[in-house]
Amino acid sequence: MQSADVEALNAVGKELDRVIYKLKDIRENAAAEIADVATLLEELMKVLNKAEQEMSGTINTSTQVDAPSDVDDPMADEADMQVEMEPAKPRLNDCQVKHVLDTLHKANERLQRISAEHRDLHGAVSKVGKVIDRNFVSDFTATTRVDALQDEENLMLLNKVMAKHYCRQGMDDVARLLIKESGMPEEMAQEVFDSESSFAEIYRIWKGIQQQELGPALEWATRYSEELIAKNSTLEFKLHRLAFLQIMSRGISAQAEAIAYARKNFGKFIDRFEHEIPNLMGCFIYLPMGIDNSPYKHLISPQVWMEASYVFMKDACHTLGISKNSALSVVINAGCTALPALLNIKQVMQSRQVLSIWNARDELPIEIDLDPEYRYHSIFACPILRQQTTEDNPPKKLTCGHVISNDALHKLSNGHILKCPYCPVEQNADDAVRIYF
Amino acid sequence: MAEIKSMEHSTLKVPYEVLNKKFRVAQKNLDRELDQIQHSSRDVENLITRTKILPTVDEVGALVGNVVDRIQILKRKAGESLLEELNAGLVCKRKIQHLKVIVPPDSNVCYDAWQASIDQWKRTRMDRIVIEYLLRRGYYETAECLARKSDIRSLTNLEIFHTSREVEEDLFKHKTLKCVLWCNDNKSKLRKINSNMEFSLRVQEFIELVRSDNRVEAVKYARKYFQSFEKTQLRKICKCMALLAYQPNTETEPYKTLFSEARWNDLVLNFRNENYRLFQLSTQSLLSVAIQAGLSSLKTPQCYSPNCKNPHCPVCQEDFNKIARNLPYSHCVQSRLICRVTGLPLNEHNLPMMLPNGQIFGQLAVPEITREDGAVVCPITNTKFSSPKVEKVFVM
Numbered sequence: 064m065q066s067a068d069v070e071a072l073n074a075v076g077k078e079l080d081r082v083i084y085k086l087k088d089i090r091e092n093a094a095a096e097i098a099d100v101a102t103l104l105e106e107l108m109k110v111l112n113k114a115e116q117e118m119s120g121t122i123n124t125s126t127q128v129d130a131p132s133d134v135d136d137p138m139a140d141e142a143d144m145q146v147e148m149e150p151a152k153p154r155l156n157d158c159q160v161k162h163v164l165d166t167l168h169k170a171n172e173r174l175q176r177i178s179a180e181h182r183d184l185h186g187a188v189s190k191v192g193k194v195i196d197r198n199f200v201s202d203f204t205a206t207t208r209v210d211a212l213q214d215e216e217n218l219m220l221l222n223k224v225m226a227k228h229y230c231r232q233g234m235d236d237v238a239r240l241l242i243k244e245s246g247m248p249e250e251m252a253q254e255v256f257d258s259e260s261s262f263a264e265i266y267r268i269w270k271g272i273q274q275q276e277l278g279p280a281l282e283w284a285t286r287y288s289e290e291l292i293a294k295n296s297t298l299e300f301k302l303h304r305l306a307f308l309q310i311m312s313r314g315i316s317a318q319a320e321a322i323a324y325a326r327k328n329f330g331k332f333i334d335r336f337e338h339e340i341p342n343l344m345g346c347f348i349y350l351p352m353g354i355d356n357s358p359y360k361h362l363i364s365p366q367v368w369m370e371a372s373y374v375f376m377k378d379a380c381h382t383l384g385i386s387k388n389s390a391l392s393v394v395i396n397a398g399c400t401a402l403p404a405l406l407n408i409k410q411v412m413q414s415r416q417v418l419s420i421w422n423a424r425d426e427l428p429i430e431i432d433l434d435p436e437y438r439y440h441s442i443f444a445c446p447i448l449r450q451q452t453t454e455d456n457p458p459k460k461l462t463c464g465h466v467i468s469n470d471a472l473h474k475l476s477n478g479h480i481l482k483c484p485y486c487p488v489e490q491n492a493d494d495a496v497r498i499y500f
Numbered sequence: 501m502a503e504i505k506s507m508e509h510s511t512l513k514v515p516y517e518v519l520n521k522k523f524r525v526a527q528k529n530l531d532r533e534l535d536q537i538q539h540s541s542r543d544v545e546n547l548i549t550r551t552k553i554l555p556t557v558d559e560v561g562a563l564v565g566n567v568v569d570r571i572q573i574l575k576r577k578a579g580e581s582l583l584e585e586l587n588a589g590l591v592c593k594r595k596i597q598h599l600k601v602i603v604p605p606d607s608n609v610c611y612d613a614w615q616a617s618i619d620q621w622k623r624t625r626m627d628r629i630v631i632e633y634l635l636r637r638g639y640y641e642t643a644e645c646l647a648r649k650s651d652i653r654s655l656t657n658l659e660i661f662h663t664s665r666e667v668e669e670d671l672f673k674h675k676t677l678k679c680v681l682w683c684n685d686n687k688s689k690l691r692k693i694n695s696n697m698e699f700s701l702r703v704q705e706f707i708e709l710v711r712s713d714n715r716v717e718a719v720k721y722a723r724k725y726f727q728s729f730e731k732t733q734l735r736k737i738c739k740c741m742a743l744l745a746y747q748p749n750t751e752t753e754p755y756k757t758l759f760s761e762a763r764w765n766d767l768v769l770n771f772r773n774e775n776y777r778l779f780q781l782s783t784q785s786l787l788s789v790a791i792q793a794g795l796s797s798l799k800t801p802q803c804y805s806p807n808c809k810n811p812h813c814p815v816c817q818e819d820f821n822k823i824a825r826n827l828p829y830s831h832c833v834q835s836r837l838i839c840r841v842t843g844l845p846l847n848e849h850n851l852p853m854m855l856p857n858g859q860i861f862g863q864l865a866v867p868e869i870t871r872e873d874g875a876v877v878c879p880i881t882n883t884k885f886s887s888p889k890v891e892k893v894f895v896m
Contacts, residue, residue: 065502069600072504075512076596082519083589090582097575104568111564115557152556160548163560167541167567174537174574178530181582188523191592192516199509202782203789211795211827212788218637220819221791225630227819229646237646244639366613373616390814395626395787398794403506405793427831431797435845439813440802441837441860442830446896449833453801460854464894485896498858498893499808499880500837 071198078191085184093177100170107166110159118153200406222247226255228391233266265379272372277306280375287382296378300336301371303328307343308354308363315351322347393437401431426451441500447471447484459495463488466498504599507786511595511628514657514779519588521689526581533574540566591654598624598655628655633787635661636772638668657779664775671768674708676701679771689778697774699729700767703740707758711748718744795824807880810840835895841865841879852893856885860893 155163211217222245229237235256242252268279284291284299291299307328310321329340342359349357361367380387388396408429443458444451445468452458456470465485467475475481476492483490544563547555601621627650634643640661647653663682670678683690683698690697702725709718726737739754746755757763776783799815802808803824809816815824837846839862846852850862859880861869870876875886 068502068504071502072596072600076593076600079589079592079596083586083593086582086586086589090579090586093578093582094575097571097578101568101571101575104564104571108561108564108568111557111561115561118557152558154554154556155548155560156554160554163564164545164548167544167564170567170571171534171538171541174534174571177578178527178534181527181530184523185527188520192513192520195509195512195516198505199512200506201509201513201780203506203509203784203786210784210788211792211823211825217823220823224819234646234649237642237649240642240645241634241639244642245637366617369620370610370613370616373619374612386812390817390820392623392626393814394794394798394820395629395790396622396794397797398790398792399503399507399622399625401793401797402790403503406506426829427796430831430833433797437798438836438838438845439798439810439816440800440808441840441846442800442832442835443837443895444832444835446835451801451829451832454805460858460891460893464892466893466895485894496858498854498860500840500852500860 074198075191075194078187078194082184082187082191085187089177089181089184092180096173096177100173103166103170107163110162114155114159115153203402203406219245219247219251223251223255224391226252228389230255231262231266231389233263233270262385265376265383265385268379269372269376272302272375273368275309275368277302277309280371281306283379284375287379290382291378294378294381296374296382297336298371298374298378300332300339301374303332304339304343304362305367305371308346311346311350311354312363314353318347318350397431397433397437400433401427404429404431443468443500445471447475457497458500460498461488462490462494469497507790508599510632510657510779510781510786511599511655512592514660514781515588515592515595517779518660519585519592521686522581522585522588524688526578526585529577529581530574533570533577537567537570537574540570594654624650624652624655627652629785629787629790631656631658633785636776636785638665640665660775660779664772667771668768671764671771674764676705679767682771686778690774693774693777695774695777696733697770699733699736700770702726702729703736703758704763704767706740707743707763710743711759715744791823792827795820796827797830799824799827799829801829837895839865841868846895852895854891854893856888857881857883866890 212221222241226238226241226247229235229241238255241247242255247255264283268283271277272280281302284302288299307321307324310317310324325343329343333340343362346354346357346359346362349359354360354363376387386393405427412428442451443466445456445458447467448471450456450468450470452468456468458466459469459472460466461472461481461483463483463486465483467484472481472492472495475484479491479493481490481492481495482488540563544560544567547559547563601617627646631643631647631652634640634646635656635658643656643658643661647656647658667678667682670676679701680698683701706718706721706726709715709721722737722741726733726740729737740758743755743758746752746759748759750756750759773783775781795815798813802810803813803815803821811817814820837852837860838844839846839850839852841861842850842865844850844862844864846860846862850864852860853863853866854860855876855878857878859878861879866876869879873886875884876888876890877884
C-alpha cells in the first residue's frame with residue numbers, strides 16, 4: 064500500500080468522521096429536545112385538564128346559548144326552544160390563552176432549530192463526496208483499446224474461468240450456481256469440475272488451518288516430510304509448534320501432555336530451529352498464569368494461524384508442482400498492479416495529445432512491473448532497438464556470443480560484414496544463428 | 501498512482517451516495533413532521549384568535565392533544581431516520597477501514613505473517629470484485645452465495661443491487677410498478693443526471709394501453725403523464741401519439757419497434773445503466789477492466805506459439821488464451837529471461853547456454869538434461885546431441 068493511498072483514505076476518513084461526529088451530536092440533541100418539548104406540551108395538557116376540572120365546578124350553572132349542540136341529537140328538536148340542559152363548557156381565560164400560545168410558539172421554534180441544525184450538515188456530507196471524487200479515480204475504463212469482454216463467447220469463457228476458480232477454492236456451490244444462472248453449456252460445465260480436483264485437498268487443508276484444525280495438515284506434512292526438508296521448508300515445524308501451543312493453551316493440566324508432545328515431535332527439528340525450540344520450552348514457565356499474559360503471547364496470536372496457512376499453501380503447491388494461485392486470481396492481481404500504471408500513462412498521453420500512439424500499437428505503452436512469480440515466459444528485448452523480438456524479428460546470436468535482434472543486425476551490418484556492437488569482433492552477418500528462449 | 505486510489509472509487513462512492521440519500525430522506529422526514537406540527541399548532545392559534553369569545557378548554561385541549569400526538573410521531577420518525585443516516589455513515593467508515601488494513605511491515609511482524617495478511621486482503625478484494633461483476637451480470641444468487649461463503653457481505657453493495665433485482669424481475673414480467681416507484685424514490689437525483697428512465701416507462705405503459713386496444717384510456721394516460729416531458733421529449737411524444745393510428749402488428753417503422761416486445765428488455769438494460777449512474781458506478785465493471793489489463797500485462801508472443809507454452813501461465817491456458825487474443829501484448833524494454841527447465845531466472849549466476857539447435861537453457865539446467873553417456877537431449881524439440889558443444893550466450 065502506497066503513501067498516496069493512505070493519504071487519500073485519511074482525507075476521506077477525516078471528512079467522514081466529521082459527519083459522523085456531528086450526526087451523533089444532532090441525534091442526541093434532537094432526541095433530548097423532542098422529549099423536552101413533548102413534556103412541555105404534556106404539562107400544558109395537564110394544566111388544561113386541571114383548569115377544566117376546577118372551572119367546571121364553578122361555572123357549570125351559568126347558561127350558554129351558543130354552546131355547540133349536536134345536530135344528530137334526537138333531543139335537539141325538543142331542546143330547540145328551551146335553555147340548553149347540558150352543563151356549559153368551561154372556557155379559558157386570557158392568561159391561559161397567552162400561556163397556550165406561548166408554549167406552542169416556543170415548542171415550534173425549538174423543533175425548527177433541530178431541522179435547521181440537520182440541514183447545516185449538508186455541507187459536511189457533500190464534502191465527503193467531493194473528497195472521494197478528488198482523491199479517487201472514478202473513470203478507470205478505456206485503458207485498453209478494445210473491449211474483449213463484450214462478445215458473448217468471451218463472456219461465457221470468463222464465467223467458466225470464474226467457476227473453475229471457485230471450484231478450486233472448494234466452493235462448489237458457488238460454481239454450480241454460476242453455471243446455472245449463466246446458462247453455461249453442459250460440456251463446459253463438466254470441464255469445470257474435472258479441471259481442479261488436485262487442488263481441492265490442498266484447499267481443504269488450508270481452510271482447516273485457518274479454522275485452527277491441524278490434523279489433516281500435520282498428516283499431509285508427515286507424508287511429504289522428505290520433500291519439504293529438501294526444500295528447506297519451515298512448514299512442518301510451524302505446524303508442530305502450533306499443535307504444541309494448542310495443547311499448552313489448555314493450561315496447567317495439559318503440562319504432561321505438552322511435554323510428551325514436544326519430546327516426540329521436536330527432536331528432528333533441533334538442528335534447524337535451535338532458537339525457536341528453547342523459546343517454546345520457555346512457555347512452561349508461564350503456564351500457570353496462562354500464555355496470553357506472558358512474553359510469549361505473540362506465539363498464540365491469530366496471525367500465527369494465518370501465517371501457517373499461508374506457508375502451507377505456498378510450500379504444498381511448490382512441492383506438488385501446481386500453481387498456488389488460480390489463473391483468475393493471477394490475472395486479476397496482475398491487472399490490479401497494472402491499472403494504476405496504465406491510468407497514469409493514459410493521463411500523461413492524453414494531456415500531451417498523443418493517445419493515438421497507444422492505439423496504433425499492439426502493445427501496452429509501458430512495462431508493467433509484475434511480481435517475479437508472475438513471469439512465465441522469457442522475453443528478449445533487443446538491446447540495440449529496445450524492442451521485444453517477435454517471430455518476424457527473432458533474436459540472433461553473433462559468433463562472439465552476443466545476442467541482438469534480426470532487425471538490428473541488418474541495420475548494423477555493412478554488406479556482409481558486421482562489427483559486434485559490444486566487442487571488437489568483426490564477422491560475417493550470415494553466421495549469426497537464430498536462437499530460442 | 502496507487503492501487504487503492506485508482507480502483508476503489510466505487511467502494512467508497514456507493515456507500516457515500518447511500519449516506520447522502522439517507523441524509524436527504526431524514527431532512528425530508530423532519531421537515532414534513534415539523535410542518536405537521538406547525539399545522540396543528542396553527543389550528544390551536546386559529547381557534548383562539550379567530551373567535552371573539554374565548555374558546556372552551558375542551559376544544560383547546562383536543563387540538564393541543566393533536567400537537568402532542570404529532571410530536572410523538574416526530575420523535576419516532578426522527579429517531580428512525582437519524583439512526584439510518586448514522587448507520588449509513590458507519591458503513592462508509594467500515595469500508596475505509598477495510599481498505600486501510602494493509603499496513604507496511606513493522607519490525608514486530610515477521611515477513612511471512614505480513615505476506616499472509618496481504619494475501620488474505622487480496623483474496624477478499626478479488627471476491628469483492630467478482631461479486632460486483634456477478635451483480636452487474638444479474639447473477640444474483642451466485643453473488644449472494646459467494647458473499648455469504650466468504651463472509652464479506654458488509655463490504656459489498658448487495659443491498660443496492662437487491663432493489664434493482666426486484667425492479668428488473670418486475671420489468672421482465674412486463675410490469676412497471678416497481679420501476680415507477682424507484683423513479684419516484686430517486687426523482688431529484690434522476691433529474692440531476694438527465695435520466696429519461698421515467699419517460700421510457702411512461703411510453704411503455706402507453707404502448708401497452710394501445711396494444712390492449714384501450715385507446716381512450718391511452719389518450720387519458722398521455723394527457724396525464726406526457727405533459728411534464730413536453731419540453732425535452734416532444735418529438736418522441738409525437739411518434740408515440742401516432743401509435744394510436746396503428747395496429748400492434750404494423751410493419752411500419754418506427755412504430756413496429758415501439759410495439760416490439762424487445763422494448764421491455766431495453767428497459768431492463770436502460771434501468772441497469774441508470775442505476776449505475778445514480779450511484780456513480782462506471783459503465784464497465786472493475787473485473788472486466790482489471791482482467792483485461794492483467795491479461796495484457798501477462799501476454800507474450802510465446803503464449804500463442806504451441807511449443808513455448810507454460811502450463812502455469814494463465815494466458816497459455818485455453819480459456820484466457822481465447823479471451824486475450826485481441827488484447828495488446830505486454831511491453832518490455834529490458835530482457836527478462838527464464839530457464840524453461842528450472843524456472844529460474846537467467847543471470848550472472850545462471851548463465852544462458854545454447855544447444856546446437858539454438859535453444860537456450862540456464863547453466864544450472866545443463867546437468868539435468870545431460871545423460872550419463874554425455875549426450876544432451878533438448879527438452880523442447882527432443883533432439884539428441886551426443887557430446888555437443890554447449891556455448892555461452894551474452895545477453896545485455
